[in-house]
Amino acid sequence: MKIKEIIVVEGRDDTVAIKRAVDADTIETNGSAVNEETIEKVKLAQKTRGVIIFTDPDYPGQRIRNIVSERVPGCKHAFLDKEEARPKNGKGIGVEHASIASIQKALEDVKQEWMGAAMEISQEDLIVARLIGDSKAKSRRERIGKLLKIGYANGKQLHKRLQMFQISKEDFIRAVEQINKEEKGSC
Known part of the structure; x- marks a missing residue:
């Protein structure tokens, strides 16, 4: 499955998980302190290919989603349920723990933002x-x-x-x- 848009994720482990599931490019925010350089990359990606925000289903992930969405209007959004984002040992939560099938399904069910x-x-x-x-x-x-x-x-x-x-x-x-x-x- 090839994704045209660039997917905004939180970190390197998320990129690895995404690339295991689909053929796509990512931009990593490197945590919830989204810097201006990252925002500029996302703006350029939105203009040229479109953007899908795919962050963890937790507070920091929601915070990143809100920051990027506010600064770069018109993004698409992919969501995972918390259960899909938990590792087998139950510690932590994140896109990097999701199965290939869960990631693919989330990207198939992407939602377009309409302000x-x-x-x-x-x-x-x-x-x-x-x-x-x-x-x-x-x-x-x-x-x-x-x-x-x-x-x-x-x-x-x-x-x-x-x-x-x-x-x-x-x-x-x-x-x-x-x-x-x-x-x-x-x-």
Whole structure:
């Protein structure tokens, strides 16, 4: 599988994992202190080939994703679930621990960022769907992130991602109904 876009990853081990799974070029941020030189490389990559941000499903990875996305608009995003990014020994979390199949699937399910999208899903919708302000909100957000392939996000980030990736109200409702059905089945 050949990827035209340049993939932004956190470090050398992520690059190795990506190259094992697909034929692609990467830019490494070398941690969460993304410097100006790296941002300039990403801007050039975005102009010439496009960019896919593929960071770890943890706080530092989300921070890097936000910094790059803010400074370089219009990026695509690939997401892994935390379970897919854990090593067999259970220590740590990262793209470098994901299987080839998980990396390939994340890159097949890449999401395009769209800024200025109409707000189809409101904050009220998130409350009604029990994605914020509910004792099970975190686990429900984890599940909806997986179903919609937009990764885990806190309540505020979830609302932003739903807009940024132009998730339709219909897809949102279908995902919430699936979560409700799963919760009823586990009772």
